[in-house]
Amino acid sequence: MKTRATPLNPKNRFQPIVTDRECDDGWYQDPADETCPDSLATEVTDEQVRSIISRNQSPDVPFDQSINPYRGCEHACIYCFARPTHAYWDMSPGLDFETRLIAKPNAAEQLRRELDKPGYRVSPIALGINTDAYQPIEKKREITREILKVLAEYRHPVSVITKGALILRDLDLLSELADQGLCSVSVSLTTLDNTLKRQMEPRTAAPATRLKIIRELSAAGVPTGIILAPVIPFINDHEIEAILEAAAGAGAQRASWIMLRLPLELDELFQDWLQRHFPERAGRIMNRIRDLRGGKSYDAKFGRRMTGTGPFADLVRQRFSQRARQLGLNLHRAEPLRGDLFKRPGGEQMALL
Incomplete structure (x- = not known):
């Protein structure tokens, strides 16, 4: 599938009955046969949400509230840990996750409530x-921008994680929030290799563009860092130092990393991707991933799921920490986003509790 990370649509784990249509059965296919297209358009369905703030108590993530303006993601990153969540909406974590999206047009209105x-x-x-x-559909829908407008109006702290160049459109709102200590941004920077980027993250911004995002956000006074996520053994782990150097040169202040995670259907999707793009080392990569996860493809235990365990995980941690320290990244503890400025438009102000 052109500009898609996977041609697979593995079954929804909640569906007892599954029907598949096999396009390539080994027989000649007429290129004009539109029943087996080489690309798919994105479909978007609207959902009128009754709640918009999600809450979690996970001890290994640095936030307890989040907002997702969309379900599914057109960026199509093959490694995305969120793919299995698409099964909750009776869709596949594979191609459906990339092509059948759900938008939340009343998100800003519900956030205000x-x-x-x-x-x-x-x-x-x-x-x-x-x-x-x-992601690309935000350019037309502007749901994220409307959410930021509400947060700015209420003087509410917000952190953003993205690999989309469209964030620069909202530099006015982000800089306004940052001026009050209410905003920070983390740019996901996974590789500096354009070819690998196209294979692994087909519809994301190019590496050079992500460095531009860091430069422009930093120049506008928005505290900006990077997340190298995921680190994939024998795919991008050799780039750790180069990525940190490029990020620091662009003005990033902080950096963190996350090891590849393969929950549920993502295991099958990622292994198929390996066989298509890196068949000569697919077995070696999966063996190392299992070494990191106690012999399995994934270990969901808190404290382990983000980093893995064992000698390779320790080596990544040491390499990352040493080079980040040398570059002046993470030298100072990040200032917490302010919560004492929160003020409802009606006039009631409330300190952080």
Whole structure:
């Protein structure tokens, strides 16, 4: 599939009955036969949500509130840990995740309602965690921008994670929030290799563009860092030092990393991708991944799921920490986003609780 990470649509694990149509059965296919296209258009369905702030108590993530303006992600990253969540909507974590999206057009309106509740307690909201808030359809829908407008109006702290160049469109709002200590941005920077980027993250911004995002956000006074996520053994781990150097040169202040995670259907999708793009080392890569996860493809235990365990995980940690320290990244503890400025438009102000 052109500009898609996977041609597979593995069954939804919640469906008892599955029907598949096999396009390539080994027989000649007429190139004009549109029943087996080489690309698929993106379909978007609207959902009128009744709640927009998601909450979690995971001890290994630095936030307890998040907002996702979209379900599914057109960026099509093959490694995306959120792919299995598409099964909850009776769709496949494979090609459906990339092509059948759900937008939340009333997100900003619902956010206003939730912030207005008397019992609401201020805590930074992470924007675009499960799926990227600045994926391509945001250019037309502007749901993320409307959310940022509400957060700016309420003086509410927000952190953003993205690999989409569209974030620069909202530099006015982000810089306004940052001026008050209410905003930070993390850019996902996984590789500096354009070819690998196209194979692994087909519809994301190019590496050079992501460095430009870091430069422009930093120049505008927005605290900006990077996340090298995921680190994939024998795919991009050799780039750790180069990625950190490029990020620091672009003005990043902080950097972190996450090891590849392969929950549920993502295991099958990623292994198929390996066989298509790196068949000569697919077995070696999977063996190392299993070494990191106690012999399995994935270990969901808190404290382990983000980093893995064993000698390779220790080596990645040491390499990353040493080069980051040499480059002046993470030298100072990040200033927490302010919660004491929160103010409802009606006039009630509330300190962080």
